[in-house]
Amino acid sequence: MSSDGNPERFVRAAMIPPAPPPRRLGGPLARIRATLFPDLANGLVTLAILAALVWLVPAAFRFLVVDAIWTGASGEACRPEVTGRPVGACWAFIGDKINYLAYGSYPAAERWRPNLFFGLLAFGAAWMLWLGAPKRAWGAVYLFVAVPVLAYLLLAGLPALGLASVATALWGGLLVTVVVSGVGIVAALPLGILLALGRRSDWPVIRILSIGFIEFWRGVPLITVLFMANVMLPLFLPGDLTVDRLVRPLVGIALFASAYMAEVVRGGLQAIPVGQRQAALALGLTPFQATRAVVLPQALKIVVPGIVNTLIGLFKDTTLVAIVGLADFVRVLEAARADPRWSAPAVPVTAYVFAALFYFAVCFGMARYAGFIERRLAAGDAR
Amino acid sequence: MIPPAVEFVDVHAWFGPTHVLRAIDLAVAPGETVVICGPSGSGKSTLIRAVNGLVAHGAGTIRVAGLVLDGSAKATDAVRARVGMVFQSFDLFPHLTVLENCTLAPLHARRLGLKAARDLALGHLDRVGLADRAGRLPAELSGGQQQRVAIARALCLEPEVMLLDEPTSALDPEMVGEVLAVLTDLARGGTTLLCVTHEMGFARAVADRVVFMDEGQIVEIAPPDAFFDQPQHPRTQAFLSRILG
Numbered sequence: 001m002s003s004d005g006n007p008e009r010f011v012r013a014a015m016i017p018p019a020p021p022p023r024r025l026g027g028p029l030a031r032i033r034a035t036l037f038p039d040l041a042n043g044l045v046t047l048a049i050l051a052a053l054v055w056l057v058p059a060a061f062r063f064l065v066v067d068a069i070w071t072g073a074s075g076e077a078c079r080p081e082v083t084g085r086p087v088g089a090c091w092a093f094i095g096d097k098i099n100y101l102a103y104g105s106y107p108a109a110e111r112w113r114p115n116l117f118f119g120l121l122a123f124g125a126a127w128m129l130w131l132g133a134p135k136r137a138w139g140a141v142y143l144f145v146a147v148p149v150l151a152y153l154l155l156a157g158l159p160a161l162g163l164a165s166v167a168t169a170l171w172g173g174l175l176v177t178v179v180v181s182g183v184g185i186v187a188a189l190p191l192g193i194l195l196a197l198g199r200r201s202d203w204p205v206i207r208i209l210s211i212g213f214i215e216f217w218r219g220v221p222l223i224t225v226l227f228m229a230n231v232m233l234p235l236f237l238p239g240d241l242t243v244d245r246l247v248r249p250l251v252g253i254a255l256f257a258s259a260y261m262a263e264v265v266r267g268g269l270q271a272i273p274v275g276q277r278q279a280a281l282a283l284g285l286t287p288f289q290a291t292r293a294v295v296l297p298q299a300l301k302i303v304v305p306g307i308v309n310t311l312i313g314l315f316k317d318t319t320l321v322a323i324v325g326l327a328d329f330v331r332v333l334e335a336a337r338a339d340p341r342w343s344a345p346a347v348p349v350t351a352y353v354f355a356a357l358f359y360f361a362v363c364f365g366m367a368r369y370a371g372f373i374e375r376r377l378a379a380g381d382a383r
Numbered sequence: 384m385i386p387p388a389v390e391f392v393d394v395h396a397w398f399g400p401t402h403v404l405r406a407i408d409l410a411v412a413p414g415e416t417v418v419i420c421g422p423s424g425s426g427k428s429t430l431i432r433a434v435n436g437l438v439a440h441g442a443g444t445i446r447v448a449g450l451v452l453d454g455s456a457k458a459t460d461a462v463r464a465r466v467g468m469v470f471q472s473f474d475l476f477p478h479l480t481v482l483e484n485c486t487l488a489p490l491h492a493r494r495l496g497l498k499a500a501r502d503l504a505l506g507h508l509d510r511v512g513l514a515d516r517a518g519r520l521p522a523e524l525s526g527g528q529q530q531r532v533a534i535a536r537a538l539c540l541e542p543e544v545m546l547l548d549e550p551t552s553a554l555d556p557e558m559v560g561e562v563l564a565v566l567t568d569l570a571r572g573g574t575t576l577l578c579v580t581h582e583m584g585f586a587r588a589v590a591d592r593v594v595f596m597d598e599g600q601i602v603e604i605a606p607p608d609a610f611f612d613q614p615q616h617p618r619t620q621a622f623l624s625r626i627l628g
Binding site for chain 2: 273276278279280281282283284285286289293294297298301
């Protein structure tokens with residue numbers, strides 16, 4: 001470096017405009033590289049998944065949308081030899097049977113009653129699930145007390161109110177699935193909590209009864225429970241006392257699910273340090289108050305994933321009631337696809353795809369909602 | 384003579400086969416500050432947990448504010464409503480805000496109205512210097528602040544006796560001072576304190592009497608100056624020389 005001369009001639013007069021980062025370090029290409037192809041193994045997995053998607057997505061789209069038959073009055077519309085083109089899903093069949101799938105054999109003139117029930121239920125569910133809703137305590141009373149009573153009056157009927165009786169044998173489809181899983185969920189959660197508390201009780205009688213109940217119901221397959229409820233229960237009851245054909249499996253499912261729920265809740269109770277209970281007792285709270293205000297809220301928060309897991313399992317298990325002759329959603333779908341008027345190769349496939357989509361949508365919705373709740377609760381911890 | 388706030392007469396307690404309290408005789412006068420020290424496993428925590436029935440004693444008589452702890456739920460509830468307790472690990476309720484932690488006992492155990500409970504809680508939070516944190520969750524506070532909330536929570540019972548089970552042992556050293564300052568303030572304010580602690584400076588400055596326990600027994604009881612300067616019992620001397628170095 002020369003020391004003579006004017007040093008200022010080495011100083012720029014104008015700023016150089018900022019240059020974009022090298023392409024390997026910034027921009028969308030670099031991001032794709034970093035997330036999808038960071039190294040050889042991950043790159044191969046990415047390629048394999050891409051190949052699977054390229055193979056599956058267009059095929060599924062073609063089956064579900066492009067080649068699907070949307071209108072038609074019978075199976076003829078869904079036969080490739082009639083239409084003269086490849087046939088995908090036969091949505092016309094679902095459209096034709098939609099009322100049967102929703103209500104089963106519920107009399108057509110009375111279908112406003114299940115509709116009103118669905119509406120009341122949806123309103124209550126939205127009230128409870130929307131965390132910012134006003135007066136959620138009343139929402140709980142509405143959903144867990146008012147809706148079951150109204151549902152019974154509406155669906156079964158009460159001639160005194162001008163609602164004709166509808167035998168449960170006529171109920172079917174979505175209605176039965178919603179009633180069975182709804183009763184199961186509404187009963188399993190509180191019963192499960194009581195059983196979990198009972199299992200940890202200091203009183204031996206309560207503890208032993210709870211353990212016995214839980215282990216009995218967990219040790220028996222649900223199918224056996226349903227058969228027992230359906231066939232054996234009437235044998236044990238006095239001859240003139242009959243329990244409704246729908247109620248029997250309902251009780252079985254509710255008790256079965258509550259045993260599983262109890263074990264999930266117990267896991268949460270055991271995770272709460274004993275100091276929490278002692279601190280509550282030292283503040284003068286009764287054991288009941290300490291459980292309700294201090295231990296249980298923390299325990300339930302921990303086991304949200306387990307509770308949702310159990311509820312999803314319960315929802316899918318309700319399909320088993322078909323075995324004891326209840327016309328649940330899958331059962332009416334089976335019956336509908338056997339309709340000779342709709343005999344076409346595409347119809348059974350469509351029926352099962354529709355069932356899969358329905359159950360997936362409900363279960364995925366439950367899982368997503370649980371994820372949202374978990375994130376909210378976790379945010380409360382980190383705050 | 385004024386009846387004692389807390390009185391032990393020949394109290395014994397067992398955990399299974401282990402004899403954890405042996406023939407405890409102790410009377411704590413109203414307004415008195417008693418510091419309990421001793422090696423780990425000596426029964427200090429058991430002793431103060433017996434006062435509010437968190438540990439059941441097997442034999443002897445415990446009287447708190449004139450009530451005999453006879454193991455019945457009625458007596459236990461009545462005693463717990465008069466006795467505040469602060470734990471080593473704070474044990475704040477993590478799902479409730481600072482204010483809700485403090486209003487829990489007034490609302491549930493004392494059946495105050497919401498407004499009265501809030502005013503009471505804010506008053507005691509102000510006393511420990513944390514009224515501005517009323518809306519926070521415990522996890523947002525430092526250890527020292529959490530322990531001060533725990534003290535305010537216990538004070539919301541407006542207790543006749545405060546039990547403190549190693550209140551500074553779980554704290555970082557720089558937070559010990561703020562908690563001890565609150566406790567000193569309480570002791571000088573005339574609250575009856577039973578405090579298990581290893582803070583010998585606090586014991587010397589604030590305690591009216593120091594109790595030394597070992598192997599479930601009370602070995603020595605003395606005013607702090609005598610206790611630290613002329614310990615009588617050899618076990619006390621050994622303990623003090625170990626912890627004071």
